[in-house]
Amino acid sequence: MVANAARGLKALFSSTLGIKVLMALTGLGMVGFLVTHVSGNALALTGNPEHINAYAKKLKDLGPLLWVARGGLIAMFLAHLVLAFKLSARNAAARPVGYHFNSAVEASWTSRHMIYTGVVILLFVLVHLAHYTLGLWGASGAAFKTAFDNHDVYRMVVLEFSNPAIAGLYVVAMAAMLLHIWHGFGSLWRSLGASHPKLQEGAQKLSMALAVLLFLGFCAVPSAVLFKLIK
């Protein structure tokens, strides 16, 4: 039975359709995380440090449960990444001599650049984790270190986003995320079997709205700090 399950998984991971379905499911899971994360960030916009700090403490106090959630997120992220490169290599191998016509007529700019916007997001996540989760660096130096050691999330973001270069870096990364989700969320439904033109049309509108809302939501904290709306 275990051998059968392993064979089934292997077949799923190696068929193009299976890869697309798994990418759709992991992408959907990560969008769920982003919606939760952006809602948590919004607590900083009240300007009262206690709001977001109490939320961050509650999450930390989850202990082992938090690690289960982190494990799931890491697994989804890695699977999505490995499958994206596998699919990209497979697509490249299927057309080794290049196109004889301009395929760009069919594919949108965002769909042709999913791998690049994805790489920007990967780099962003690595920098972001080193920044706020691991506290390995902070542009505001000793003040950031103190805030990090006290798990004063509010002070951490206010100190860092007061620096226009840091706020700008985050906004640029969020622009890559906007493009990635715009195309990814719109097309994942087709991978999951919803290919009716009416459903496709709805999915396109929904993905645009979601991508723009997430972009604005994530840019809100860096912008509010930079323009001194919160301090």
Ligand code: HEM
């Ligand atoms: C510009 C908007 C963002 C801000 C202000 C922000 C802020 C933060 C902060 C302060 C933490 C640490 C929380 C804590 O230690 O309690 C954190 C953790 C994290 N953020 Fe963000 N974030 C932003 C965007 C993003 C995006 C777009 C992603 C994913 C693509 C992301 C992924 C993560 C992850 C994976 C963690 C670690 C969660 C954990 O510790 O389990 N963040 N973020």
